[in-house]
Amino acid sequence: MVKGSIGNTAAMTTTLTQSGGGKDRPARSTMKDVARLAGVSVKTVSRVVNGEPGASAAVRERILQAAERLDYRHNLGASTLRRKDSRSGIVGALLQDVGNSFSAGLLRALEDALREGGLSVLAASLDEEPDRERDIVSDLVARRADGLVLMPASERHEYLLSEHRAGLPLVFVDRRPHGLDCDSVTIDNRMGAKLATAHLIAGGHRRIAMLSDLHQIETAKERIAGYRAALEEAQIGFDPLLLVHGVRSEEEATRVVADFLDSTDPPTALVAGRNIITVGAVRALRSAGMVRKVALVGFDDFPLADLIEPGLTVIRQDVRRIGAEVGRILLGRLAGDNGPPQHLVLKPSLIRRGSGEILPPNLDPVGR
Amino acid sequence: MVKGSIGNTAAMTTTLTQSGGGKDRPARSTMKDVARLAGVSVKTVSRVVNGEPGASAAVRERILQAAERLDYRHNLGASTLRRKDSRSGIVGALLQDVGNSFSAGLLRALEDALREGGLSVLAASLDEEPDRERDIVSDLVARRADGLVLMPASERHEYLLSEHRAGLPLVFVDRRPHGLDCDSVTIDNRMGAKLATAHLIAGGHRRIAMLSDLHQIETAKERIAGYRAALEEAQIGFDPLLLVHGVRSEEEATRVVADFLDSTDPPTALVAGRNIITVGAVRALRSAGMVRKVALVGFDDFPLADLIEPGLTVIRQDVRRIGAEVGRILLGRLAGDNGPPQHLVLKPSLIRRGSGEILPPNLDPVGR
DNA sequence: TGCCTTTACGTCAACGTTGACGTACTAACA
DNA sequence: TGTTAGTACGTCAACGTTGACGTAAAGGCA
Incomplete structure (x- = not known):
């Protein structure tokens, strides 16, 4: 059994995410290294990196130079772990097949909408396979995705009740949720x-x-x-x-x-x-x-x-409108909209x- | 200026990834909660969740029941932060436009190849905009993506030298790197x-x-x-x-x-x-x-x-072959292949x- | 029966970052 | 000139998990 497999069925897969492979890659510099080189505290480096007030111009300059010298790169994972009520900035899009024109068009529209909110899209093709859907949902929950867009391969969705209760925004697209009441955008x-x-x-x-x-x-x-x-x-x-x-x-x-x-x-x-x-x-x-x-x-x-x-x-x-509406609903949820689930049913045209x-x-x- | 903006130009964007939005969402249970309910230490919970030896059958059962009762979900971010030489499990795919047939087909083939290695694909459309390319690369580096697949919008790629030196696998697709020597899969x-x-x-x-x-x-x-x-x-x-x-x-x-x-x-x-x-x-x-x-x-x-x-x-x-070759090269890099950069040039057919x-x-x- | 090894726990600190709080110094106002 | 407030630092602990190490008890072997 693989690490983190309880509560994360996706982890059952043998993966490269475990430590391994040849020579260890070089460790990246952290704020500690930058602090040491700049002669300040880690907190002061954090202030400068985050553009917060409380650092003089001279100190700020020294820190920026040290950061550049060391190729320092901010670690979003560590930051997100520490910040209260922080977000991962990731939305999962589980579509039928990102290679087909419908899913591709939808993904594009979704990406455009979510980019407005500074969110990245983790895309996956389900190929109408319910087990793959559950595995990917599991993986995304473990990553603390901010929301999920789901064109479900499964017919029942009770398995998502706990995630929904935990406050994870879910928007179904093209198909409605069953056994779960959450947002959806479908076609008549x-x-x-x-x-x-x-x-x-x-x-x-x-x-x-x-x-x-x-x-x-x-x-x-x-x-x-x-x-x-x-x-x-x-x-x-x-x-x-x-x-x-x-x-x-x-x-x-x-x-x-x-x-x-x-x-x-x-x-x-x-x-x-x-x-x-x-x-x-x-x-x-x-x-x-x-x-x-x-x-x-x-x-x-x-x-x-x-x-x-x-x-x-x-x-x-x-497709563009479907994607845009899904994105709008999801961004609304993330911005605090706690209204009842919306079920947008768009009319196709001849x-x-x-x-x-x-x-x-x-x-x-x-x-x- | 927004948090983590030094070394992460993507963070300059006003985003939802900052804390916010209405009522705080309920906090998820952690291993501490599971440990408390099961009457064991956090370490013992970790052993069971990760399927490691060193937990008796009785204790293991108590922990599993507590985890289920609390809707515990493993936190990959925390785990990755702590594990030495761990990986994020994310690969960034920066393509021209995920909605067009070429990029969509490539994304699909890439997704298929990377799924074999347990990796998820974070997809983005560059629309031939060099600034967007840099922003997204920055964001992916901050997320500690395991690798990048890049159909570059920019003409010069010196800005990636430091990432490459830091050991980030890069595979260019459809276009070759300039000012940087890394893997590529292109067409003649x-x-x-x-x-x-x-x-x-x-x-x-x-x-x-x-x-x-x-x-x-x-x-x-x-x-x-x-x-x-x-x-x-x-x-x-x-x-x-x-x-x-x-x-x-x-x-x-x-x-x-x-x-x-x-x-x-x-x-x-x-x-x-x-x-x-x-x-x-x-x-x-x-x-x-x-x-x-x-x-x-x-x-x-x-x-x-x-x-x-x-x-x-x-x-x-x-397109399928291009995507498959890109995936193969990237998985090879992640598995430890330190050979010289490969430049695969596929021949198109009439x-x-x-x-x-x-x-x-x-x-x-x-x-x- | 005694000794050694193994197993099942638990403790402690670490990962990289940030929030909360404290202190010292400087500036502004009365 | 003195007092108060604000700014520029720094310290400490926390986020959720896991690696390293330690201890006690049980099992096996001589």
């Missing part, structure tokens, strides 16, 4: 998927398929609910064969759509539950030469969606670029 | 741009324009050098009007290309120096109905480049998707 997924489906229905489509993410992912459930609600409102019977769960990669999406196209009564329109499904669907349609014959509405926007032929009609979440406006074959005047 | 930009240009020349093009980033950005210089070298090898005169510096946005790229298309002797092929220039160029070509008349090779790949009509021919950097294979008008058999 149901409304978004309903909008996508209604848009296709308004265009004349009646056989509309939906390809969705893992069933247990909350946003996936909500999007499916919206899809079904739109069908119901239009009095179009729900065909379970047109709803595909658990599509987790472009390749899988491509396969599913290709299978649809090969079927005897294929859908004339598709709703893709997330970006990689959209991309996979587009590939399948292109391969089959059907990009202008089958309508497609994707969930979430991404760069270049307008340059694809036809342009991709999407339900767009404003962006028409062509792929969602393709008419079904029976309505298409030129039958192309 | 010159070779890549030369490859792009030679490819167009081999396709019959003679009037090839290049749109490039800010002149002082090192990768931009190298790409320009490669472009010029290919022209020279083909004995094609260099036309300064065909080389455009300082293209910083899609909109700007769109404008430049539109201007080219309006000129009396427009280029028949384009080399785009980076992704956003590529995207801007594609928009301009589409608007002018010229996507199949002007050849285009972009620098660096991105998602969906194959779905654009025509598919984008690009010089592709293997990905043909159509846009770079468009022939010039005089060679195009159907003249479209």
Whole structure:
């Protein structure tokens, strides 16, 4: 077992954070060294380093020169340990995958917002793995992170109750907390998927398929609910064969759509539950030469969606705004806001670029 | 002036890391509290928390129950301060923009590599701002980051000499260090741009324009050098009007290309120096109905480049490999590798998707 | 049965910094 | 000129944890 593992499950990992590796690295100078060289007390050095009053100009100059001579660098960890009610200056951002466009855009917006408050972002990808989420949360708590932004991979969040009670600001993003009442910024997924489906229905489509993410992912459930609600409102019977769960990669999406196209009564329109499904669907349609014959509405926007032929009609979440709102809420908590938890639900918008406006074959005047 | 500002220029920023904000948050329990409740010494609690031998089963159980009862959480900062030659477990990744696909992909690959070593990544976007780079480096040094991955915004790096001497592992990525000899992982930009240009020349093009980033950005210089070298090898005169510096946005790229298309002797092929220039160029070509008349090779790949009509021919950097190599080098340094600095130069590859294979008008058999 | 070794505790001080408090000297005011 | 207040220092202990060292008791071996 590794050090600090109780109350910090992340420490169970064999790490380089233990002492080790070749020759010891040279020790950095401390205020003691600076004090000795400048001929003053450590407290006086601290005053100068911190820009506090109580040091004469001459003494200050001597200390600055000594600090420069010794390459002295302030130790935030020691300072934070001693100061009463001090903060670490770190916020943890636990996102789905910092490499994908949604998480990357969110991280960027969050970083911008938090930089205003002098906070740094410790970024992590959860890859929908609940155990990794818990490990990283544990590590961040051990580091006394000032707050956490969490796009949870887990479905229940009681394990965070003690951290929340201990005063750790938590803001959920894209998914809501369960078993815990704290701040969240999400999208109205149901409304978004309903909008996508209604848009296709308004265009004349009646056989509309939906390809969705893992069933247990909350946003996936909500999007499916919206899809079904739109069908119901239009009095179009729900065909379970047109709803595909658990599509987790472009390749899988491509396969599913290709299978649809090969079927005897294929859908004339598709709703893709997330970006990689959209991309996979587009590939399948292109391969089959059907990009202008089958309508497609994707969930979430991404760069270049307008340059694809036809342009991709999407339900767009404003990632910049989501990140900015999360940052604002978190900074508010850190500044002392003790109000009831906020649940901001942003509305996505329909962006028409062509792929969602393709008419079904029976309505298409030129039958192309 | 703010605390710890000497030797830590980042601290000049007004921050929330100072004490403050409303009601004090509840103090967390410490080992002292656990020891009191369990009826043992602090040292014995430390033994159990750290999984060290020297605690009986009965005592261990009492301590674990007390820790759970008190919601005790290990304090990594205090532990790190006390342990000799301990590490913070943090690596700073200073990238161009964590929201763009190149930086995002790199961050992800880096995160994956460093997670193997139990390290967390503190991510920051520099936006090509040298002052921000220095501030963030300063902050990370104050936090005693174990290492830094730096895609520098600055041109000179003497300011890092003292950190390097102090034993802080530094790995430059995408750009090399100047005035400092440390590890780096870069791409052979010159070779890549030369490859792009030679490819167009081999396709019959003679009037090839290049749109490039800010002149002082090192990768931009190298790409320009490669472009010029290919022209020279083909004995094609260099036309300064065909080389455009300082293209910083899609909109700007769109404008430049539109201007080219309006000129009396427009280029028949384009080399785009980076992704956003590529995207801007594609928009301009589409608007002018010229996507199949002007050849285009972009620098660096991105998602969906194959779905654009025509598919984008690009010089592709293997972002995953870059990130993995950076991580490997950094972990090696942390594990004690004291060898001479490594300068890994990866070769980009030409990905043909159509846009770079468009022939010039005089060679195009159907003249479209 | 006696002696030696090992184990399970605990004490003390240290890490690098800062808050609280004290002292001496200087400056300002009456 | 004397008194009071303010400034420029310094001392001491604290933050939460861990390394070094010590002690007592128990177990094993001769």
